[in-house]
Amino acid sequence: MKIGTIILAAGDSSRMGGEPKQLLTYKGQSLIRRVTENALALQRGPVVVVLGANRPRIVPELAGLPVTIVDNPSWPTGQASSLKTGLAALYITHKDIEAVLVLHTDQPLVSLGLLLHLFDVRKEEGKGIVACRYDTQLSVPALFDRDYINELLQLKDDKGVKWVIGKHRADCSEVPFEAGSIDLDSKRDVEAFQQAQMQSQ
Template sequence: MKLGTIILAAGDSSRMGGEPKQLLTYKGQSLIRRTTESALALQDGPVVVVLGAHRARIVPELTGLPVTIIDNPSWSTGQASSLKTGLAALYLTHKDIDAVLVLHIDQPLVSLGLLLHMLEVRKDEGKGIVACRYGTQVGVPALFDRDYIDELLQLAGDKGLQWVIVRHRDDCSEVPFEAGAIDLNFKRDVEQFQQAQMQAQ
């Protein structure tokens, strides 16, 4: 299977006072670098990183990595535009991909092991979507068969991946990932996460 990966990292972190969460560190690495290296470690195909706000500060974190960096000038309109930008970059250059993996950079506990497990679930269960479940939510990281690319390209505004997942629950395998609920959207999320890491050391 040839897998294409899209990393959505275009937001301006407005809910964190504008300090780019892409550059927050976990275990000595920025979240953008950590997420990108996990995607590359799958060794299954191209990796596209979608940037927007704070591009100049984030690009140096990707130095030396074999990824395609694409700019989304419309990042402020919502996540759907970044997804479509990434899909376009991926699909225009790699029409032979079999599936698309979508990652966010603000889930620090996404690991290579989780991503490999998702690929195994896809292989074993044969569903067109593999998504992660945390709490009552089913979402990213999420894996979509190429048959869903056209539908993903129809998303607009803040209508995101979950909308497609919910519409096709009968074709979706769910992977438990309670740590996915750790989503660094606000300053207090970061503070709580950092405190928990210090206590765990």
């Protein structure tokens, strides 16, 4: 089964005081390098990384990795533009993909095991969407059957994958992932996460 992966990494980390969260480190790796290597380790198909703000600083972190890097000049308009940019790059060159995996860079506890579990659930339950549940939401990491590509391409502004998931709950399998609620959006998030990691060592 050929799966295309899109890693959304175009944001400007405005709540981080200008420091790109994609370059934060966890277990000795930048978050962008970590999520990209996990996606490649799946060995299921092409991986596209969508960049925008801070591109010159982030690109070196992807050196040597067999990925397609695409630029989204419209990144300030919201997540939808980055998703569409990634889908376009993926689908133009790989029309034979059967599904699309969407990942963010700011969830440090996403593991290869979790991603493999998404594929297992898709195979077992046969739903068109497999999404992770944490807090009160269903969101990324999320896997979408190719039938949803056109709908994802029609998203606008800040409407992202959560909107499509919510619209098609009957066709969505849920994977519990409480650690997904840890996303490093602000300096306070980072400090709390680092403190928790030190206490658990």
